[in-house]
Amino acid sequence: MARLYFDIREDQWPLVYDDKYNVSFCGFEKFHVFDAKKWRNIVQFLKEANFITAECLVKPNEAKDHDLLVVHTKKYLKSLKWSARVAMIAEVPIVACVPNILVQHAYLKPMRLQTGGSVLAGKLALERGWAINIGGGFHHCSGDKGGGFCPYADITLLIKYLVMYRSVQNAMIVDLDAHQGNGYQRDFLGVPEVYIMDMYNRHIYPKDEEAKRAIRRKIELGNKVEDLEYMLKLRKNLKAALSEFKPDILVYNAGTDILDSDPLGHMRISDIGIIKRDEFVFEICKAQHIPVVMLTSGGYLRRTARIIADSIMNLKAKGLIGNEPKKTKEFLSISTIRT
DSSP states (O other): OOTTOOOOOTTSOSEEOOGGGSOOOTTGGGGSSSOTTHHHHHHHHHHHTTSOOGGGSBOOOOOOHHHHTTTSOHHHHHHTTSHHHHHHHHTOGGGGGSOHHHHIIIIIHHHHHHHHHHHHHHHHHHHHSEEEESSOOOTTOBTTBOBTTBOSOHHHHHHHHHHHHSOOOOEEEEEOSSSOOHHHHHHTTTOTTEEEEEEEETTSTTOOHHHHTTOSEEEEEOTTOBHHHHHHHHHHHHHHHHHHOOOSEEEEEOOOTTBTTOTTTOOBBOHHHHHHHHHHHHHHHHHTTOOEEEEOOOOOSTTHHHHHHHHHHHHHHTTSOOSOOOOOHHHHHHHHHHO
C-alpha cells in the first residue's frame, strides 16, 4: 500500500492539515500576492469557533520523489533543483538568488506536504463520503510543467492514486477557482474516465487553448460576474454534468479567488456567494451518494481564510459533513463478501 495512504481514528474528521503547510521564507513570502499563512489562519478560525480541536485534524505524509514520479517526469523534478526555475513557478523573482537547499526546505517541502494531503484526502473521501484538504489544489501544474504558483500536480496524483490503489474507475473534477485549471487538463487530455467541468474567468491567466480540449463542460465567465449569474450557471451545469457522467469520486477545486476585490480573479462573488457555492456542491454530492474531496486552491485576499472556515462550519450546520464513518460502494462490496 502506498505510504501516502493510512487509516485514521474514528473520532478524527477527514480534515487534512499540517502546520508545516505554511510557507516561511526569510520574509520573502511578503513579496508575494499569496497569503503564505492562509492555511494556518483557516484552522485557527475553526479552533477559535470551538468547531475543531487539534486532535480532530489528520496530518498527512509528504509526497516524496517516488510518489511524484507517478505523475511527474524525472526531468521536471530535476528542474526544481534550480532556484531560478522555482522562482518562475512561484512568481517571486528574488527566489532565483536563494540557495536551492533553502528553497527546497522553505517552499517546496510545504508544497509536497500539501500534495500528500490531497492524495490522503482522496482516500478518506471514499471512506467517509467527504474530505477536505486545507491546502492543495495546484491546478496549473502538469506532469512536465509547473506554473501559476503550482509546483506539483496534486490533482492528477490524487486521481491516479485512487485508480491504482482504490479501484476507482471514473472521476470528475469540478474546478471553481477563478482560473482555468490547465495543469491537470493537460494530464488528462484524451482520458474519457476523467470528466472535467471548469468554470472560470476567460479573460485572465492562463488562456491555455490546448488544455481546454480536455474540458467536457466549459463555462467561461467574464470579469465582474456577480452571485446570481454565477450560481445559476453553476447549478445548471453541475446538474447537467452529473446527468452525463457518474463518477466514483468528485474532486472539487474550491478556489476563493472568485471573491469580490480579489486582485487576480477579477470577479465579484460575495462572501455568502462562496459559502452557498460550496454548500451546493456538497449538497448535490450527498444527494447522489458521490464521495467529494475539496481542495482550497487559490484565493489572494487575507479575508479568504475566514470565508473558508465559515464555509466549512456551514457545511456541518447543514448536515453535509460530519465525523460519522460512511460506507461507500467499495466498502459495501467488501463487507458483503465477508458475510
